[in-house]
Amino acid sequence: MSDAGGQALIEDAQFTHLVRWVVTARLICLVLAAPFAFWGESGLVGAVAVAVLGLFSLVLGRSDRLLGRMVRHPLLGSLDLALTVVVLLAVPAGDPASLAAVCSALLAGLLFPPRILVLLIVPLMLAGATAALQGAARQLDPRLWLGGALALPILMLGLAMIGVVIRQIVGRLVEARDQTAEAIAARSAAEERARLARDMHDSVGKSLYGISLAAQSLPGAVERDPELAASTAQGLSEAAEHAARQARELLVSLRRSEIDRPTIEVVSELTQAWGEATGIAVEIDGVTAVDVSAPVAEEMAAALGEMLHNIAKHAEASRVTVRLADEGERVALIVIDDGVGFALDRAARKAGHFGLRGLAERADRVAGELEIDSSPGEGTRIRWTALRDPAPTPG
Numbered sequence: 001m002s003d004a005g006g007q008a009l010i011e012d013a014q015f016t017h018l019v020r021w022v023v024t025a026r027l028i029c030l031v032l033a034a035p036f037a038f039w040g041e042s043g044l045v046g047a048v049a050v051a052v053l054g055l056f057s058l059v060l061g062r063s064d065r066l067l068g069r070m071v072r073h074p075l076l077g078s079l080d081l082a083l084t085v086v087v088l089l090a091v092p093a094g095d096p097a098s099l100a101a102v103c104s105a106l107l108a109g110l111l112f113p114p115r116i117l118v119l120l121i122v123p124l125m126l127a128g129a130t131a132a133l134q135g136a137a138r139q140l141d142p143r144l145w146l147g148g149a150l151a152l153p154i155l156m157l158g159l160a161m162i163g164v165v166i167r168q169i170v171g172r173l174v175e176a177r178d179q180t181a182e183a184i185a186a187r188s189a190a191e192e193r194a195r196l197a198r199d200m201h202d203s204v205g206k207s208l209y210g211i212s213l214a215a216q217s218l219p220g221a222v223e224r225d226p227e228l229a230a231s232t233a234q235g236l237s238e239a240a241e242h243a244a245r246q247a248r249e250l251l252v253s254l255r256r257s258e259i260d261r262p263t264i265e266v267v268s269e270l271t272q273a274w275g276e277a278t279g280i281a282v283e284i285d286g287v288t289a290v291d292v293s294a295p296v297a298e299e300m301a302a303a304l305g306e307m308l309h310n311i312a313k314h315a316e317a318s319r320v321t322v323r324l325a326d327e328g329e330r331v332a333l334i335v336i337d338d339g340v341g342f343a344l345d346r347a348a349r350k351a352g353h354f355g356l357r358g359l360a361e362r363a364d365r366v367a368g369e370l371e372i373d374s375s376p377g378e379g380t381r382i383r384w385t386a387l388r389d390p391a392p393t394p395g
Contacts, residue, residue: 010068015170019110023061026103030054030087033097037090046090050097053083067111074116081108081120085127098152101128105156109163121160125153211239263290264324266301267333271322274308282320290324290331293389299362300333303384306358307335315339315380330368330385338379344372359384366390 009015030050037050060066060080070076084104091097101124108120132152214236221229268284275282292300304322311317317339325332359382360370368386 009167009171009174010064010071012170012174015110015174016064016067018166019067019107020061022103022107022110023057026100026107027054027057027061029096029100029103030057033087033091033100037097043090046087049083049086049090053080053087053100056080056083071111074112074120077108077112077116077120080104081124085123088124088127088131091131098128098131101152102155102159106159106163109160110167111163114164117160117164121157125156128152128156211236214239263292263297263300263331266297267304267322267324270301270304271308274305274312275320278312280312280317280320282322284323285321286323286325290326291388292331292386296331296366296386296388296390299366300331300384300386303359303362304333304335306362307382307384311335311337311339311380314342317379327385330387333384334381335384336379336381341374341376341378341380343376344374 010019030053033050034054037047060070066076070080081104084101087097088101105121105124108117108124112120129150129152214232218229218232218236221232271282271284274280308320311320315337317337319338321334321336323332323334323336325334356370356372363370363384363386366386367390368384371383371385372380373383374380
């Protein structure tokens, strides 16, 4: 896998979590080895190497940026393993620091592609074999030499290979996830283009066709019946204005699908366009800058569109207020109108009448809630909430 692929792995939360656990395990081994290093036979070099590697492990386990730099710059990885080699050679065999070296081998397998891993793991294995032989020599038992020289290096190699396998599996999963996201985006774009084409055909296309037919009859009407010609011209003007309004609505709908834009911008644009199209006074009041995930932005824009549509169709309102509020882990969209209102118990019996069912479903999809306060003659207040970044729902 390329270095770019390694960087993509580091950006995966689950993989980064696994790497942190390996670094934490190494840090624990070094903490256990510290008394032997400082008050044992390791000497100054071993004590300093254990301390520096422990400090580096502490920082590495808490910094995603440093992990990314290690992947992009293998020189940092070689420095990490060089410290591990010094620790292996300086501390007695069987010391907990040996387990720290095993963790370093697993860490190298997780972070680096095979062509770089070979350059890093061979010196570590040689240092492990040397440390094992030195320990066997101290015990004056030749039978331990061969086993000691092979056991630790083989263990390091095995864990490094396990790291490589995990890296490859996670890499394939990340690649498949990215491809799925691209496919979903392409499908959504195709569906949006198809919807736009249908809407243009059903609205703007038919309006323009009617304008064209009326315009063709206008020259003859001017000569035969000037009064009819004037009436036709007036109708053409109204039809052209209607077609322009339909085109603006389609453009706003298209812009609404751009869910990577700031939430405030989406809410303000939809509200302003609706006010211009309906002639109803609308005020954007108390709008707070909020950041939400793409699915939440999409559902919120659709919910706002449904609320405003319902107001224009049913409420007979003269003024509407829209608010967007930051509520910590949640975001709230509040729409208030001074229209005729309705009886909540009646709306509950006819759940689909005022589009309430659709609003509730949209809120449910983003772990939110729908609250409605209304009564006949008193207007309506709708509060629609969502988590900023809800967990994906099955299906």
